Amino acid sequence: MTTSPARHLIASLLGIIALSLIATLVATTLGPASERILTVFFISLIAVVGMGLYSGNSGILSFGHLSFMGIGAYVSGLLTLPAQMKMATLPKLPDWLAGTETGFLTAVLIAVLVTSVVALVVGLALNRLEGSAATIATLGLLIITHGVIIGWRDVTRGSQSFFGVPRETTLWAAAIFCILALITARLYRDSVSGLRLRAGRENAIAASAVGVNIRKERLIAWVLSAAIMALSGALIGHFLGAFSPKKFYFADTFLLLAMLIVGGMSTVTGAITGAVTITLVTEVLRRFEGGFNLAGLEMPAVFGTTQIGIGLIILFAMFRKPEGLAGLKELEERFFPAHKLGAAAQGAGDTVKNVDPAPLEGKNLTMRFGGLVAVKDVSITVSSGEILGLIGPNGSGKTTLLNMLSGVLAPSEGTVLRGNTDLTNAQPYEVANHGIARTFQNIRLFDTLTVYQNVLIAALSTNKGERATQRCEVAIRAMGIGPHAGSDANTLSYGDQRRVEIARALACEPSLLFLDEPAAGMNREETDDLMATLQKLTRELGLGVLIVDHDLKLINQLCDRIIVLNEGAEIAQGDPAEIRKNPAVIEAYLGHS
Numbered sequence: 319m320t321t322s323p324a325r326h327l328i329a330s331l332l333g334i335i336a337l338s339l340i341a342t343l344v345a346t347t348l349g350p351a352s353e354r355i356l357t358v359f360f361i362s363l364i365a366v367v368g369m370g371l372y373s374g375n376s377g378i379l380s381f382g383h384l385s386f387m388g389i390g391a392y393v394s395g396l397l398t399l400p401a402q403m404k405m406a407t408l409p410k411l412p413d414w415l416a417g418t419e420t421g422f423l424t425a426v427l428i429a430v431l432v433t434s435v436v437a438l439v440v441g442l443a444l445n446r447l448e449g450s451a452a453t454i455a456t457l458g459l460l461i462i463t464h465g466v467i468i469g470w471r472d473v474t475r476g477s478q479s480f481f482g483v484p485r486e487t488t489l490w491a492a493a494i495f496c497i498l499a500l501i502t503a504r505l506y507r508d509s510v511s512g513l514r515l516r517a518g519r520e521n522a523i524a525a526s527a528v529g530v531n532i533r534k535e536r537l538i539a540w541v542l543s544a545a546i547m548a549l550s551g552a553l554i555g556h557f558l559g560a561f562s563p564k565k566f567y568f569a570d571t572f573l574l575l576a577m578l579i580v581g582g583m584s585t586v587t588g589a590i591t592g593a594v595t596i597t598l599v600t601e602v603l604r605r606f607e608g609g610f611n612l613a614g615l616e617m618p619a620v621f622g623t624t625q626i627g628i629g630l631i632i633l634f635a636m637f638r639k640p641e642g643l644a645g646l647k648e649l650e651e652r653f654f655p656a657h658k659l660g661a662a663a664q665g666a667g668d669t670v671k672n673v674d675p676a677p678l679e680g681k682n683l684t685m686r687f688g689g690l691v692a693v694k695d696v697s698i699t700v701s702s703g704e705i706l707g708l709i710g711p712n713g714s715g716k717t718t719l720l721n722m723l724s725g726v727l728a729p730s731e732g733t734v735l736r737g738n739t740d741l742t743n744a745q746p747y748e749v750a751n752h753g754i755a756r757t758f759q760n761i762r763l764f765d766t767l768t769v770y771q772n773v774l775i776a777a778l779s780t781n782k783g784e785r786a787t788q789r790c791e792v793a794i795r796a797m798g799i800g801p802h803a804g805s806d807a808n809t810l811s812y813g814d815q816r817r818v819e820i821a822r823a824l825a826c827e828p829s830l831l832f833l834d835e836p837a838a839g840m841n842r843e844e845t846d847d848l849m850a851t852l853q854k855l856t857r858e859l860g861l862g863v864l865i866v867d868h869d870l871k872l873i874n875q876l877c878d879r880i881i882v883l884n885e886g887a888e889i890a891q892g893d894p895a896e897i898r899k900n901p902a903v904i905e906a907y908l909g910h911s
């Protein structure tokens with residue numbers, strides 16, 4: 319399933335095929351030099367797209383992808399090297415490998431499969447790391463793979479040239495594989511998995527809270543991108559006929575990353591733009607590297623002209639276009655309007671089913687941050703059909719309690735149960751799939767995704783993604799944000815962003831909804847409006863709501879029951895009238911009774 323309008327994908331696929339074929343035809347008419355440049359360009363573009371598929375969609379910059387290109391090249395080279403050549407240059411090869419001699423396409427396919435398996439194993443370990451730690455680990459991968467290739471002389475010829483690989487990569491072969499790689503990357507970006515990964519890139523905690531298993535999505539992207547890198551490696555091996563380990567090390571990593579950074583990481587359009595820009599600059603500057611004649615004036619040779627030029631372009635991109643020359647959107651997304659709501663779903667009550675009618679029980683919950691006890695031995699029950707308020711002065715532990723109930727924090731002591739299911743140490747995405755959705759005190763939207771996509775991710779990632787489109791549209795309508803469906807979330811007003819967060823939570827089809835200061839930053843009119851919407855929804859859907867807010871008017875009018883915390887401990891519990899009269903509550907808020 320794809321998550322973008324069909325016209326986007328059709329335009330994109332037609333554009334990719336048309337551009338590649340036109341470029342190939344033009345190059346064949348211009349002669350062998352142009353053919354050679356375009357072949358290398360196509361192979362580089364495959365690699366850039368492979369790197370972008372992981373780094374762009376996950377937000378984790380990888381320095382290690384050239385490892386997979388190297389593995390692809392060596393595996394494919396070993397499989398196609400003529401037996402006699404192997405006997406002469408690699409006499410210590412195991413017999414089964416020494417006697418194997420496959421065709422080009424078979425070798426490419428096996429190289430891609432072998433590299434995918436290696437990537438899967440590496441990815442399982444790498445997936446435990448986040449952000450810059452993961453990036454540094456990919457650098458380690460590059461260095462280790464380089465070391466292994468150099469050290470494994472019997473198979474790779476070590477640091478010497480690995481030569482004799484049949485030169486099978488023609489311009490047309492490179493063009494067709496490039497089209498396939500571009501289409502794969504484009505389809506992946508807008509697949510369910512790609513959209514989930516992009517959501518995780520924008521805000522990992524929020525993505526997890528709407529049911530996204532980010533580690534799983536990262537692993538899928540990692541393996542897929544490694545497979546594309548292996549394809550690129552096999553093609554360059556069969557184009558050059560000879561290569562050494564340094565072909566898959568820092569210099570080319572830098573070049574490919576430059577293409578990705580200059581063009582833009584998060585789109586296929588960016589990969590193409592970056593590859594075209596850097597290839598053009600490299601080709602032009604290479605001609606001036608050995609010195610040139612400018613209107614009769616002899617200019618001296620400047621070593622490293624090409625690298626200086628690439629460096630300057632990166633600096634320009636960083637200062638003027640930090641998201642890359644192509645920006646954050648695919649070309650076709652700029653031309654064709656984004657999602658509009660269908661006519662399918664009208665009411666809110668027709669889709670929501672109670673996933674689990676059992677109440678959620680937090681028993682004797684305690685949370686310690688070093689020496690600070692943020693929540694002390696608090697027990698709380700949230701039931702369907704009830705609106706429960708959680709109030710208390712600043713720093714009294716409300717958000718921490720909500721984080722423990724929703725899986726964002728594992729409690730230091732105590733248990734969280736939903737019926738017979740123990741959710742004490744469950745991840746947020748597991749909690750979301752037990753019918754518990756939430757919003758955040760500091761709005762956590764997927765900023766560069768549209769409102770529609772923000773909500774769709776939640777629907778796709780909970781309740782097995784059943785009726786996702788319908789659930790998404792119902793939630794958007796219920797919160798009155800239909801007119802903004804096609805806008806990027808970060809372009810909305812504060813009040814509307816809060817509404818998107820609630821719509822996103824509703825799209826999970828929860829039976830329990832946690833709202834952390836939903837009216838924060840809203841004026842009175844917006845707050846009253848929100849209150850009316852929440853009242854209507856909870857009555858219609860039979861939702862259980864746990865709401866944290868400092869707006870006591872809202873809490874008093876909305877809630878059936880209120881729990882009051884002070885300095886991490888519960889000091890009162892009762893209906894609004896009881897709480898208003900409670901001396902301990904008055905003292906906690908006013909400092910005197």
Ligand SMILES: Nc1ncnc2c1ncn2[C@@H]1O[C@H](COP(=O)(O)OP(=O)(O)OP(=O)(O)O)[C@@H](O)[C@H]1O
Pocket residue numbers: 687690692710711712713714715716717718719759
């Ligand atoms: N991740 C954390 N690491 C360390 N201390 C934390 C963390 N989260 C919360 N705290 C501390 O725990 C205490 C309770 O914070 P919490 O945010 O739960 O209170 P709150 O009642 O929600 O406050 P507010 O009404 O201001 O949002 C505070 O002293 C806070 O500084």
